[in-house]
Amino acid sequence: MKVSVFRKEHFNAAHRLNNPAWDAETNAKIFGKCNNPNYHGHNYELIVEVAGEVDPNTGYVMDLKILSDLIKTEVLDPFDHKNLNLDTTEFAELIPSAENICIVIYNKLRTHLNPLNDLRITLYETERNYVQYPVK
Numbered sequence: 012m013k014v015s016v017f018r019k020e021h022f023n024a025a026h027r028l029n030n031p032a033w034d035a036e037t038n039a040k041i042f043g044k045c046n047n048p049n050y051h052g053h054n055y056e057l058i059v060e061v062a063g064e065v066d067p068n069t070g071y072v073m074d075l076k077i078l079s080d081l082i083k084t085e086v087l088d089p090f091d092h093k094n095l096n097l098d099t100t101e102f103a104e105l106i107p108s109a110e111n112i113c114i115v116i117y118n119k120l121r122t123h124l125n126p127l128n129d130l131r132i133t134l135y136e137t138e139r140n141y142v143q144y145p146v147k
Contacts, residue, residue: 018075021057025052056141057116063125
């Protein structure tokens, strides 16, 4: 039987939704206020779910201290209080939409976890808007 464990974190970041292949008018029409040339920011809430079998030796699916440290290294340190468009390599050529941020976080964490465990990322951009990856 699988059990899920969760770690909730918080980070602040600025971004701009802008497709360089489009003209300014199209970007403004599609992205609205999110296309502000001076950027805008969010207080992101991140929930990382790891699911798997409970290890009979530890009683853990995963040591949550290890998960916390991993999130700090892979997500918080590179993204917190950063301009995602300008300060990160991950979004140098990728539009930093909530969907793309969620997928990037998944990919950064997935490589460090037991391949037998499932991983799911939930990212709240606002209290009312959030994304999840992968889709169940």
